[in-house]
Amino acid sequence: MNCEEVRELVHAYADGELDVARSVDFERHIANCESCAAALRNVRALKPAIRGSYYAAPDDLRASVLRFPSSPDGVRQSGGLPAAERRAGSWLLTGLAIAAALILGFFVGDAFLRRSANQNLLAEITDAHVRSLAANHLADVASSDQHTVRPWFEGKIDFAPPVEDLATAGFPLVGGRLEYLRGRPVAALVYQRRKHFVNLFIWPGDHVTEIRDEKPQRGYNIVHWANDGMTYFAVSEISAPELRQFARDFTTALSH
C-alpha cells in the first residue's frame, strides 16, 4: 500500500469500515510513514469534539411529543394532558371541524372535501414511497419471482393482489411488502427501473378507471387506475410517460 492508497482509506480505517486484510496493510504502512500517521491522527482528533457537539432533546419537548391531540383513528395518546382536558380539547376540535365542514359544504360543496381526501391519499402514498426508499425497506419479501411474492400476501391481507414480473418490459419485480394507507393494510409491489424504484399500491376497489396522472407530489409522479375489482396507485421518481408505460405493461401482463 502506498501513501496515495493509504490517504484514500484513512477515513474508512478511522471509522472501522476497512476489512481485516486491508487494515493490516494500512497499519504496516503508517508504522513507517509519519505523514500518513499524522493524517490518521487528524481524522481521529476531530471525533471526540464532534461527538460532544450532540444536542440532547429539551425535557419539555419530550413531554410535548407525548401530547398528541389524537391519533388518526381516534385512539387517545397516553401521557401528556389529563384525560378530561384532552377530551375537552378534542370536542372543541370536533366542533370546529363540523363548523368548518358546514361552511365549506355551504360554499363550495363536497367536491372540495373529496378533492382534499384525495390529496391526503396522494400525500400518504408519497410518504410511503419516500419512506420505503429512505429506510431502505422496499420489500418484506424480496424476490423477482411472482410465484414467491403472490403467496406471501396470503393470510396477511384479506384480498389477493395480482403480482406480475415485468422484467421483459424493463420493470423487474423487486418484491412485495405490506403498507398502511388510510389506516388499512394494502399490498405494495416494488419494481425497478434502472436506478429508480416504482411502488405499486393495490387494494380492492370497484370503480373502473382509465390510467390517469395524479398531481405530482414533491417531485414524485403518481399514476392511478382500476380494473377487475382492484385499485392501483403507482408512484415513482421516473417520468410520468414512463410511469404510464409501466401501468400499461402491468395491465397487459394481467390480461394474458
Add this chain to the structure above:
Amino acid sequence: METDLFEQTILPHLDAAYNLARWLAGNEHDARDIVQEAALRAFKFFGGFRGGDARAWLLAIVRNTAFTKMRAQPAQDLGPDDLDKIEDTAPQPAQVLERAGNIEAMRAAIAKLPVEFREVIVFREMENFSYKEIAELVNAPIGTVMSRLARARAQLREIILADANLRETRS
C-alpha cells in the same frame, strides 16, 4: 396497546431525532417543530414499521420532514472533488480545539458545513451508523457517503483552523 409500543419504540430515540433536526434546521425553534411533526408522522405510520432499527426509521422520517419543511433538498452536485488540494498533515486540530474552547468552536464549525456534509457527520460521528446505513438514510451510494465524509472532515479542519487564526489575530 399500540400507543405504548410506539412510546417504547420511538421515545428512546428522541435525542437522536432532536439532534438531527437541530443540525439540519440550524436553530432550536425549527428543530422542535420538525421533531413534533416527525413524531406525529411516525405515530401515524407506526403500523407500517415492521421492526428493525427504529432509530434509523425515525431519523429517516425526521430527515424527510426537515427537508420538506426547509423546502430544500440537498443538492446532488457538490462540484468537483478537490480532496487532493487538502493538506492532511496540517497543524493538529486537537490542540487548536483545546485553545478554542472545544465544543462551542466545534459546533460553530459544523454549523458552517453544507447540509449534505453536516448530515453525514451527524450520522457517522454522533449516531455511529455504518457507511451502509448512512447510504440508505441519505439515498446515496456508499462511495458518495465516503467522499462526503472525507470532504466534511477536511472542511471542518479548515474552518476550525481559520476560526482559531481569526481569534488569534483579534486578541
